[in-house]
Amino acid sequence: MSKYAMVIDMDRCIACHACEVACRSHYDVPVPYYRNWVHDLRPEGVYPDIKKVSYVGLCNHCDDAPCVKACPTGATYKRKDGVVVVDKDLCIGCGLCIEACPYGARYIDPVKEKVDKCDFCIDRVEQGVEPACVATCIASARIFGDIDDPNSKVSQLIANGAQPNVSSKVNVGPNIYYLDSHNHFPVVQAAFPPKVPNMPTPQKMWTKVLRPLFWLAIGGSFLGQLAAFSTQLFKGESDIKE
Amino acid sequence: MENKNIKLNDDIVLDHDLLKGPRHLSFDEKRILATRVMKKHGVGGVTLHWVNAISWFLLIFTGTALLSASYLQFAPAWYINMMDGIFGTRGAMLHFHIAVGVFWVTTLLLYGIFGYKNYLLDFVKHDLTIDKDDIRWFPAKAKNLAGKLNHYEMPPQGTYNAGQKAYAVVVAFSTLTLMITGPIMAFHIGSTTIIQWSMMLHFVATMSVFAGVFVHVYMAALFPEERPAFFSMITGKVNELYAYLHHYKWWTEIKNEEHAFFAEELKKDGIDLPALHDCKNIANHQVNSKVYDMNGDEL
Ligand code: HEM
Ligand code: SF4
Numbered sequence: 001m002s003k004y005a006m007v008i009d010m011d012r013c014i015a016c017h018a019c020e021v022a023c024r025s026h027y028d029v030p031v032p033y034y035r036n037w038v039h040d041l042r043p044e045g046v047y048p049d050i051k052k053v054s055y056v057g058l059c060n061h062c063d064d065a066p067c068v069k070a071c072p073t074g075a076t077y078k079r080k081d082g083v084v085v086v087d088k089d090l091c092i093g094c095g096l097c098i099e100a101c102p103y104g105a106r107y108i109d110p111v112k113e114k115v116d117k118c119d120f121c122i123d124r125v126e127q128g129v130e131p132a133c134v135a136t137c138i139a140s141a142r143i144f145g146d147i148d149d150p151n152s153k154v155s156q157l158i159a160n161g162a163q164p165n166v167s168s169k170v171n172v173g174p175n176i177y178y179l180d181s182h183n184h185f186p187v188v189q190a191a192f193p194p195k196v197p198n199m200p201t202p203q204k205m206w207t208k209v210l211r212p213l214f215w216l217a218i219g220g221s222f223l224g225q226l227a228a229f230s231t232q233l234f235k236g237e238s239d240i241k242e
Numbered sequence: 243m244e245n246k247n248i249k250l251n252d253d254i255v256l257d258h259d260l261l262k263g264p265r266h267l268s269f270d271e272k273r274i275l276a277t278r279v280m281k282k283h284g285v286g287g288v289t290l291h292w293v294n295a296i297s298w299f300l301l302i303f304t305g306t307a308l309l310s311a312s313y314l315q316f317a318p319a320w321y322i323n324m325m326d327g328i329f330g331t332r333g334a335m336l337h338f339h340i341a342v343g344v345f346w347v348t349t350l351l352l353y354g355i356f357g358y359k360n361y362l363l364d365f366v367k368h369d370l371t372i373d374k375d376d377i378r379w380f381p382a383k384a385k386n387l388a389g390k391l392n393h394y395e396m397p398p399q400g401t402y403n404a405g406q407k408a409y410a411v412v413v414a415f416s417t418l419t420l421m422i423t424g425p426i427m428a429f430h431i432g433s434t435t436i437i438q439w440s441m442m443l444h445f446v447a448t449m450s451v452f453a454g455v456f457v458h459v460y461m462a463a464l465f466p467e468e469r470p471a472f473f474s475m476i477t478g479k480v481n482e483l484y485a486y487l488h489h490y491k492w493w494t495e496i497k498n499e500e501h502a503f504f505a506e507e508l509k510k511d512g513i514d515l516p517a518l519h520d521c522k523n524i525a526n527h528q529v530n531s532k533v534y535d536m537n538g539d540e541l
């Protein structure tokens with residue numbers, strides 16, 4: 001079985017945004033949303049010692065994906081090959097997955113009113129073609145492959161020190177790795193730390209208070225009626241006319 | 243009725259004291275009351291009830307299986323797996339749930355719009371309004387179930403007793419909530435915040451009705467004392483003994499209406515019928531030896 005992952009080589013990336021554009025046109029992603037993005041950070045430092053960092057991001061196809069757990073209908077799920085996808089048929093556009101995602105990888109398509117995000121171009125990959133962003137990248141800064149195969153390029157780059165964007169608070173097993181030899185990655189991590197998955201108030205109320213209450217009420221009324229019916233069977237029925 | 247030759251038959255032992263308050267009945271009175279029937283539900287009401295009940299069961303069976311994220315999940319995992327097996331895919335189950343929901347909402351809207359005057363308004367105003375007797379009914383029913391209070395000592399009840407009214411009110415509010423929140427989720431109406439709140443309200447409304455349905459079904463279909471009510475949801479009719487004992491206020495109301503109806507009919511023939519309380523008996527009203535109820539339907 002393969003397990004897909006991507007390595008972003010920050011040393012090679014020239015922040016041309018071609019991958020972002022390729023993705024946008026391939027999937028008709030409306031502005032201001034992204035399935036795949038290049039966020040340019042403001043240059044840091046004083047000339048001639050300037051650092052210009054860009055955050056290349058996309059869905060991390062997390063191993064312990066908070067979006068999968070948050071989805072009430074099972075529309076969002078993780079495939080066996082590790083790709084986290086959305087079954088558009090089941091999505092009700094509730095946005096709970098958006099609240100849960102630590103990387104801001106999801107948006108509601110304003111036309112379809114359903115959620116959308118990167119799916120590693122799984123339709124292309126299954127046909128043996130690379131994802132659109134990878135195929136487009138002029139600097140070969142994006143490397144896509146199978147990390148279950150120790151000889152794959154991605155496996156080797158990870159062995160060479162490519163790291164995922166995790167923090168001491170949030171580590172949900174992301175599968176996008178960043179290769180960096182100029183200390184650019186810490187800047188990205190400081191600017192875009194993974195956020196703690198959020199659960200909106202109504203869902204909290206349901207989970208913490210209402211669901212246990214209804215379990216009691218429904219269980220109680222079922223058992224109560226069962227008891228009444230058993231007594232009735234046991235005693236036999238009295239004539240209504242007395 | 244072409245023939246206005248209406249006569250009150252006087253071999254009836256039911257005296258008008260019965261109308262003054264529920265009291266112990268003699269054997270003869272019970273026998274007579276038990277053999278006579280009154281109309282409780284119209285065809286519209288019976289149809290609506292069963293369409294509504296079947297829709298609810300289908301919606302609860304599929305809805306609880308659709309709710310599968312572990313932090314929201316209500317039904318046990320084996321149940322969800324079983325339902326997944328029956329429908330094949332989640333998508334099929336969701337589409338079925340939405341289709342039944344749309345059918346259900348449409349039925350209720352048709353009932354609400356076309357039956358507004360004849361059914362809905364009457365049901366809400368006449369059958370569901372709560373009075374003092376209804377409030378006294380709850381503690382009395384508890385005693386009655388404990389065997390400490392008999393029917394004659396219970397606060398007299400209207401078309402529906404206070405427990406039924408309370409359930410009907412819960413069902414009515416939940417139904418309204420579901421009619422709004424269902425389409426919001428199914429057709430992705432409004433912002434994600436609106437959909438998230440709708441989701442929670444959808445569960446709460448459903449579970450409130452679900453919590454009462456065991457009592458409702460047990461009381462209606464299994465509990466021997468209420469068995470006439472069960473058949474009334476099929477035939478539309480109940481016997482008068484049951485009506486007298488369980489829905490005394492409704493029974494007197496019907497008696498008064500019947501009397502007024504016949505007084506009017508007889509007046510056309512120049513016969514003056516005394517006021518009900520001055521009549522010797524609460525009689526069947528017969529026309530050429532056929533018995534009619536207050537709607538002019540043959541019994
Ligand atoms: C097998 C299932 C059911 C049975 C046997 C049943 C039976 C009955 C009967 C016999 C009545 C008439 C009571 C009377 O005239 O005194 C009634 C009324 C009613 N039913 Fe049902 N029912 C069922 C399911 C449901 C469900 C699922 C709902 C709601 C979602 C429901 C809602 C109502 C309401 C609102 C009334 C009006 C009065 C009241 O609240 O009791 N029923 N039902
Ligand atoms: S990055 Fe976000 S959308 Fe992608 S798998 Fe992780 S939690 Fe889900």
Ligand code: SF4
Nearest residue numbers: 071091092094095097
């Ligand atoms: S928006 Fe769609 S994919 Fe996201 S949690 Fe809701 S139903 Fe699931």
